[in-house]
Amino acid sequence: MAQRGTKRGNARVQLIDTALDLFDRHGFHAVGIDKILSAAGLAKMTLYHHFDSKEALIVAVLEKRDAAFREKFTAAVAAVAASAGADAGRAQLFAMFDAIEAWVRDPAFRGSLFDKAAAEYGEKEHPVKKAVLAHKGWLFGEVRRAAATTGAADPVKLAAELFLLMEGAVLAAAVTGDRTAARRAKAAAETLIAAATLAARA
Amino acid sequence: MAQRGTKRGNARVQLIDTALDLFDRHGFHAVGIDKILSAAGLAKMTLYHHFDSKEALIVAVLEKRDAAFREKFTAAVAAVAASAGADAGRAQLFAMFDAIEAWVRDPAFRGSLFDKAAAEYGEKEHPVKKAVLAHKGWLFGEVRRAAATTGAADPVKLAAELFLLMEGAVLAAAVTGDRTAARRAKAAAETLIAAATLAARA
DNA sequence: TTCGTGGTAGACGGATCGGTCTAAGACGCG
DNA sequence: CGCGTCTTAGACCGATCCGTCTACCACGAA
Numbered sequence: 001m002a003q004r005g006t007k008r009g010n011a012r013v014q015l016i017d018t019a020l021d022l023f024d025r026h027g028f029h030a031v032g033i034d035k036i037l038s039a040a041g042l043a044k045m046t047l048y049h050h051f052d053s054k055e056a057l058i059v060a061v062l063e064k065r066d067a068a069f070r071e072k073f074t075a076a077v078a079a080v081a082a083s084a085g086a087d088a089g090r091a092q093l094f095a096m097f098d099a100i101e102a103w104v105r106d107p108a109f110r111g112s113l114f115d116k117a118a119a120e121y122g123e124k125e126h127p128v129k130k131a132v133l134a135h136k137g138w139l140f141g142e143v144r145r146a147a148a149t150t151g152a153a154d155p156v157k158l159a160a161e162l163f164l165l166m167e168g169a170v171l172a173a174a175v176t177g178d179r180t181a182a183r184r185a186k187a188a189a190e191t192l193i194a195a196a197t198l199a200a201r202a
Numbered sequence: 203m204a205q206r207g208t209k210r211g212n213a214r215v216q217l218i219d220t221a222l223d224l225f226d227r228h229g230f231h232a233v234g235i236d237k238i239l240s241a242a243g244l245a246k247m248t249l250y251h252h253f254d255s256k257e258a259l260i261v262a263v264l265e266k267r268d269a270a271f272r273e274k275f276t277a278a279v280a281a282v283a284a285s286a287g288a289d290a291g292r293a294q295l296f297a298m299f300d301a302i303e304a305w306v307r308d309p310a311f312r313g314s315l316f317d318k319a320a321a322e323y324g325e326k327e328h329p330v331k332k333a334v335l336a337h338k339g340w341l342f343g344e345v346r347r348a349a350a351t352t353g354a355a356d357p358v359k360l361a362a363e364l365f366l367l368m369e370g371a372v373l374a375a376a377v378t379g380d381r382t383a384a385r386r387a388k389a390a391a392e393t394l395i396a397a398a399t400l401a402a403r404a
Numbered sequence: 405t406t407c408g409t410g411g412t413a414g415a416c417g418g419a420t421c422g423g424t425c426t427a428a429g430a431c432g433c434g
Numbered sequence: 435c436g437c438g439t440c441t442t443a444g445a446c447c448g449a450t451c452c453g454t455c456t457a458c459c460a461c462g463a464a
Contacts, residue, residue: 027231029231032452033452035450042412045411045412045413045414045454046412049410049412053452054451111321115317116322118313120321121229122228122313136377136378157389164366165390167370168369168371172366172369175334176335181362184359184363194397195396234422235421235422236420236421247443
């Protein structure tokens, strides 16, 4: 059982990792399962043993990416939450923009896989689209949570604005290759946060 | 010549319009030329008479979309440029956000075709990607031009920040279906513009 | 050793992909 | 009417799509 489980797990992980790389590089429709299998050195039946369909594999890939993103993002935010005092909310938001900047500056950065998935699977009820929405929803929730502790007059409004900056920064970095987008976004975020908290004080 | 030209032009326009709709709905790789042809009621040779390849058709579709976008965008900006006086730059930037809001609120809005194209054709030298970059570059140029007349201390920085808001708003509206994203973006833009011009005055 | 079981290799299926080619239609002109 | 030209329908091409099926192989248990 243990060994079998290990084997199955390895094949599964191998499939997801290989598919992740290929999907990220070329897109979802552009990459057939045959390419994934030959790249992974596995047989077709192995794939269909672990996943019901290509679509299920895509969802699994997105879920893995989502889990990795949440982990890194949460860690980056938690690191400053401890040290910051009264301005914990501000510091956490800045940490988020820093995390995004580190991400887009990574040479391996090829744009958000979720944005790509949303571009190819636009129907609202599609499982792939649902995975995208789950990811975006979580991210926005994190921004909103941090914004709520800044003392801003309207934290949801502030969160929505900062979220747009994040989305724009990732998109711009991906499409135009502008690696400074995240830094620009952080600068804009500072202005917006300052204005929002100033308004609350008045 | 005139009649022949008309006929050819009609077929060409018909192909582009049909392809535009299908690509926008389902994506580029997901829509085969056979589907486009049967939807348009045309034969394969007609397509290959007007375009060298599917790729060339895609580029033509993007160029048409780009032309339409520029026209509407420019018109919306020009409308306020006449009436506004000293604050012409500010008014033009606001008009841009209003134009984006009108766009994303249109029931036919299905996200930016350029973002989708960028998601599916990521290679920098790909003709499709080049068409995307031409579109984005023009848009940023418009923002920068208007920002330069606001009296902001660093107009390029301001333009970059506003551009991120625009990109984020379109993306968020497309992915999450949040139709208020553009309004949020405009609100944030007001704050950023105010801060940038205030800094210049000090 | 013999069996049973679970995973795998790769042939196979029908559909569709982008693209080419041929044969025939549609039309203006003399 | 007969001719020439331009356009078109759709058969055809090899490749690839996603998914299934069968035959086999490796391995643990008895």
